Amino acid sequence: MASTMHGPPGILVSGLHKSYGPVEAVRGVDLRIDPGETVALLGPNGAGKSTTIDVVLGLAQPDAGQVSVFGTTPADAVSAGRTGGMLQTGSLIEGLSVRELVTMVASLYPHPLDVGQVLETTGAESFAAQRTTKLSGGQAQRARFALALVGDPDLLVLDEPTAALDVEGRHDFWGSMRDIARNGKTVVFATHYLEEADAYADRIVVMARGRVVADGPATQIKARAGGRTIRATLPYADLGALRALPGVTGADLRGEAVVLACSDSDSALWALHSAFPDAHDIEVRGAGLEDAFLELVSGDQSEVAAP
Amino acid sequence: MSHATYLRYELVRTFRNRRFLFFSLGFPLLMFLLIAGANQSKRLDGIPFPLYYMTGMVSWGAMIAIISSGTRISAERQIGWARQLRITPLSTRTYFRSKVVGGYVMALLTIAVLYVAGSMLSVHLDARQWALMTLLLLIGLVPFAVLGIMLGHLLKPDSLGPAVGGVTSLFALLGGAWGPLSTSTTFVDIVKCIPSYWLVQSGKVALGGPGWPPLQAWVVLAVWTAALAWLAVAAFRRDTARLT
């Protein structure tokens, strides 16, 4: 499957727009994911991650733009059994045990994996004989993961796959995902957990308000935030004036304190000091991935296209 | 690939649903045993009462069984399982086929149980009559299978229950499954345009009738099936567009 070097991209999304009534869920997303890549979709609630995933899985039709999966339409990729998905919402049908349900779904695919092995990989073996309606949230999540894997698809699309899992569950989950990614699968997962995106994805795509606001390896995402923030106590601060300071890319109020996101913290610090002499308790900090993320999705300055 | 496994588990699920079994099977059976049992030696229109009543209950029970496939469609939509299935290679056609086959298996089970109950209350028919009656019943159920699919895509489970109850009762009542309503010729002419009338008539083979002689039976069933299928497709399209 790594032989796809010269083949079509795993996922190609261009100019994607999708609205639900008056809500513009996705407003012009471009995305290319190559076969074998593991990509995290990171973004706050309502960013458009699930909508993008729905379109890639053929569950929603784009209002505008093109989407292809391994060079075909999403629907064709699904019919050919090349896509497997774990959706953010949805429960399992009743009347079957976990093993029976996984077997039932496996039978729909042209080349399914061995059911017993998938149950083991996903940690669903211990409750495989239990009815699907009698599972804990995390167990149901593992069963749904098994459903996504059992068809042995080339592309795995996982919408917040670890949302209901405990610490051990998460650890196991990412352990099995590593093996899967190593086998040359293309993996896209949506998450709110920065550490997960940082640790398990080759690339992070940050979405906010229906757009891609950053796209690159974790290190590059951190760098894009300029690296530092300045925090100072400054009552009745004028945010507009603060944002206009040299080296400052964004300003926020946190009670009596202001937090400045900086592209050049040295000039910003000097400028702050001369323009606002009563600023005190000043701290300068290097931004972690979390700050980078918050800055990227915070709105004002982030309407820039991805690099 | 074969869809035998998928279909098998669909049927397993149906049989494990006790509530469903109770209402689709138990209700007509109970009514038959109580009412036909109490009137075992009576005759209606010159026909032994149990035989008369069995044909009505068979039509009604089989109708409930087959429309209930819609209940399952609706429930699967509600919990998001329809979306999960749409990201597997399962085709829409196979999905519907499995639901229709499931409905027919339940209908056949209902028919068989009521035949057995009928035999216990001294209903005697020859093999040809049993077979012809069953065949015509299965054909007469076609529009109701389609109606079930339509309702399944139109309604949520909480409104579907009452809707199925009301619709099946209305069709059973008008079709004469619960006994003749009126002998006025105008009334009979009107109910002859309703598919459940012919469903009930299919049972009349056993009463010595010739099956469905008039062309009208076939036309009524075909027209209802076509109209309901058109509505079902519209409901399905609207529904899958919204499923997103």
Ligand SMILES: Nc1ncnc2c1ncn2[C@@H]1O[C@H](COP(=O)(O)OP(=O)(O)OP(=O)(O)O)[C@@H](O)[C@H]1O
């Ligand atoms: N079926 C729908 N009908 C109407 N609006 C919708 C629908 N699905 C999503 N939306 C809206 O589209 C926007 C994007 O939603 P989406 O589910 O794609 O976000 P998300 O990034 O997955 O968020 P979360 O992290 O909360 O899962 C939201 O404003 C949401 O309210």
Ligand SMILES: [Mg+2]
């Ligand atoms: Mg989401």
